[in-house]
Amino acid sequence: MTEFTLSVLPATVELHDYEYAVIRAVPRVERGECVNVGVLLYCRQESHLAARTHLDQARLLALDPVADVQGVRRALQGIEAVCHGGPQAGPAAGDSAGQRFRWLTAPRSAIVQPGPVHTGLTADPEAELRRLFDQLVL
Template sequence: MSDRHVYEYALLRVVPRIERGERVNAGVLVYCRHRSFVTARTHLDEARLLALDPAADLAGVRAALRAVEGVCAGGSAAGQAARDDAGRRFRWLIAPRSTIVQPGPVHTGLTADPAAEAERLLDLLVR
């Protein structure tokens, strides 16, 4: 029996000017149902974002990324989602929205360590 389990992930993208369609990857969401695990790892490359939009609201983007991390963490930081299980919090976070911080499409993989996978994906796709 394998110790690897299915996980799902989605990139968090910052889209400063929707009409231009440009974006910067700023984080990754990882969910593993078997482990009841959900996390967000973020990294905002401010210089890259400002290259796309010199007037970008950096403080607002950082706050939105922290809010996503809070929802994943659960507890009081999750606000209304505090009582939801990890899967419901993940599904809520990947729902399409028209804000500056948007989730990308969901992908799947296998992992024995979802937390380590989140770090690997952050390094591979964001940093």
């Protein structure tokens, strides 16, 4: 006789699409070597824009012993400020979360750069940001 186990399905969970990009430090642009230093996540339905950053100084200096560590830290603080949208975001403070995400993920040739934008589905954008950060940065 076959035994069946019934599992209780959770109540319907509303999923939202989101976009994210890894933030990279590229101390010597001409070499193309990078270290992941953060994640940006934008969820249009929730008007949610957030970043989590962490600079592993030893990894950065392994790529370039004279890398501008303080400059990278300031750039990461700037990214977080733009995500929050407060007065420290400067002129971007008045932009929508989507406009700020697009500006932050625009390609640039600087020591701190966004990677390609990817998409996914989530019921909890902040939990998804933590998961991506743990997986891709830490």
